Amino acid sequence: MGSIDRAPNMIDYLGTRESFRLEVPEIWNYGRDVLDAWAAREPEKLALVAVGPDGNNVRRFSFADMARWSDRAARFLAERGVAKGDRVFVMLPRIPDWYDVVLGCIKLGAVPMPATTMLTARDVAYRLDAAGARVVVTDADGATRIDEAAARLGVQLDARIRIGPGPDGWADWGVGLAGAGDGPPEAEPTRSDDPMLLYFTSGTVAHPKMVLHTQASIGLGHQITARFWQDLGPDDLHWTVSDFGWAKAAWGKLFGQWALGAALFLWDVRGKPDFDLMLRLIGEHGVTTFCAPPTVFRALVLLDLGAYDFSRLRHCVSAGEPLNPEVIKVWGEATGLTVLDGYGQTETVNLLANYRCLPVKPGSMGKPTPGNDVVVADDDGNVLPAGQEGHVAVRVRPERPVGLFAGYWRDPEATAAAFRGDFYFTGDRAYVDEDGYFWFVGRADDVITSAAYRIGPFEVESALVEHPAVAEAAVVGKPDEVRGSIVKAYVVLVPGREGSPELAAELQAHCREVTAPYKYPREVEFVADLPKTISGKIRRVELRERAAAGPG
Numbered sequence: 001m002g003s004i005d006r007a008p009n010m011i012d013y014l015g016t017r018e019s020f021r022l023e024v025p026e027i028w029n030y031g032r033d034v035l036d037a038w039a040a041r042e043p044e045k046l047a048l049v050a051v052g053p054d055g056n057n058v059r060r061f062s063f064a065d066m067a068r069w070s071d072r073a074a075r076f077l078a079e080r081g082v083a084k085g086d087r088v089f090v091m092l093p094r095i096p097d098w099y100d101v102v103l104g105c106i107k108l109g110a111v112p113m114p115a116t117t118m119l120t121a122r123d124v125a126y127r128l129d130a131a132g133a134r135v136v137v138t139d140a141d142g143a144t145r146i147d148e149a150a151a152r153l154g155v156q157l158d159a160r161i162r163i164g165p166g167p168d169g170w171a172d173w174g175v176g177l178a179g180a181g182d183g184p185p186e187a188e189p190t191r192s193d194d195p196m197l198l199y200f201t202s203g204t205v206a207h208p209k210m211v212l213h214t215q216a217s218i219g220l221g222h223q224i225t226a227r228f229w230q231d232l233g234p235d236d237l238h239w240t241v242s243d244f245g246w247a248k249a250a251w252g253k254l255f256g257q258w259a260l261g262a263a264l265f266l267w268d269v270r271g272k273p274d275f276d277l278m279l280r281l282i283g284e285h286g287v288t289t290f291c292a293p294p295t296v297f298r299a300l301v302l303l304d305l306g307a308y309d310f311s312r313l314r315h316c317v318s319a320g321e322p323l324n325p326e327v328i329k330v331w332g333e334a335t336g337l338t339v340l341d342g343y344g345q346t347e348t349v350n351l352l353a354n355y356r357c358l359p360v361k362p363g364s365m366g367k368p369t370p371g372n373d374v375v376v377a378d379d380d381g382n383v384l385p386a387g388q389e390g391h392v393a394v395r396v397r398p399e400r401p402v403g404l405f406a407g408y409w410r411d412p413e414a415t416a417a418a419f420r421g422d423f424y425f426t427g428d429r430a431y432v433d434e435d436g437y438f439w440f441v442g443r444a445d446d447v448i449t450s451a452a453y454r455i456g457p458f459e460v461e462s463a464l465v466e467h468p469a470v471a472e473a474a475v476v477g478k479p480d481e482v483r484g485s486i487v488k489a490y491v492v493l494v495p496g497r498e499g500s501p502e503l504a505a506e507l508q509a510h511c512r513e514v515t516a517p518y519k520y521p522r523e524v525e526f527v528a529d530l531p532k533t534i535s536g537k538i539r540r541v542e543l544r545e546r547a548a549a550g551p552g
């Protein structure tokens with residue numbers, strides 16, 4: 001059972017919402033004003049604990065270590081021609097060097113483009129071309145794909161840098177850092193509104209867009225994420241389970257955490273994680289705060305949670321898509337901790353959350369974070385009353401929130417479509433209850449209309465995973481001549497269970513009992529796994545296409 005506790009960062013929700021403001025200096029740089037500031041103030045303070053794939057090869061880095069190596073990285077990158085405003089494609093596994101590369105770029109005012117190691121050469125080519133990147137940093141596994149991508153585009157990259165062994169023609173990162181020398185790099189100052197990071201959306205429903213964040217929007221804005229939702233302080237060791245290639249890394253593996261002085265835990269997991277080892281690492285290293293996507297929590301609760309040490313774990317959060325109430329219940333019974341859902345996007349910092357200082361409604365998205373005015377609005381931007389479903393929207397006038405992206409880079413049409421009137425429309429749909437809690441319905445294009453009923457997939461999925469035979473489920477609409485669409489469920493079973501017509505009928509009956517009868521899945525298909533984006537979100541668009549093309 002979790003036993004470590006302290007008073008939460010936020011005691012008075014309404015009072016904090018009223019008074020909280022992020023001060024944004026005109027000249028500001030995350031690398032200098034956060035990392036280097038900690039290194040000057042408390043040089044030996046722990047910043048990062050990194051372990052190898054098998055949980056061994058433990059390395060510990062202080063803020064002084066991270067400041068020194070990021071300075072060297074910036075000096076080396078500058079030698080290779082990287083300058084302010086340049087886009088740098090970074091495709092690395094979960095290794096400490098990623099921090100050096102990204103922070104080195106930030107100190108120069110260059111714009112890193114983090115990418116997952118799962119990208120194909122075709123994916124890489126799209127990203128290099130879309131962003132106009134001419135500098136790449138990767139490892140041996142990525143070098144071949146980048147060479148292929150560059151050849152496909154017919155472009156000459158200005159610098160190809162590899163970490164570790166790899167093909168000829170690539171600059172060696174280790175050699176470059178060794179010869180770069182110590183001390184801050186020569187770089188012109190960055191403004192708080194200068195570009196700092198480009199993330200590609202996870203592409204749940206369309207081609208990935210480029211999300212441009214500034215020094216302030218992500219470097220300062222994620223203090224909201226870390227302070228109020230993750231509830232972090234200088235004595236914490238925080239672990240966010242995430243690939244570096246998507247925005248959850250920005251949420252939980254760098255920006256807000258170090259701003260508050262918390263240390264970070266990094267596990268260099270390759271491929272499908274060993275969930276038993278994941279839980280053992282929490283106990284072995286005294287992780288105090290833990291964040292994972294719902295797909296991970298759903299796998300963890302299938303283990304014997306009573307066999308693990310959660311004695312120092314004090315706070316757990318989840319994001320990516322809403323966590324099922326049944327999973328929250330099982331985790332809480334084993335650890336004594338309630339997983340607090342949070343909501344936001346690649347485009348934003350934490351917008352909605354459940355907090356330690358408020359009652360938790362399992363399955364809810366929570367309430368707006370301090371610094372953000374979030375509402376449910378209709379198509380015209382009118383704020384809807386409690387109980388009415390609409391768009392999740394963030395007010396941008398008269399005051400634009402600090403933690404909001406600058407726009408979709410090189411895509412003014414997409415930017416204009418997202419910013420309408422006084423609001424930024426997230427593309428998600430929800431409703432607010434009488435107590436002000438938000439409840440997720442689905443992506444705007446995930447909502448199923450069946451016989452005039454509007455059915456959000458998440459509620460049906462939650463009902464399915466409450467059944468003891470179900471590990472994961474995804475629900476989509478399948479075209480139907482009579483109803484327009486019917487609800488179809490793709491179901492992954494727990495180990496030891498096999499799909500059958502009898503079990504399908506049992507799941508349908510179960511759904512009729514726990515949710516409205518019209519929402520039950522009229523078709524159930526058992527699958528070995530579900531297609532997911534690089535960020536772990538279920539690709540319902542792929543399942544919709546499969547359902548539309550399938551028989552029956």
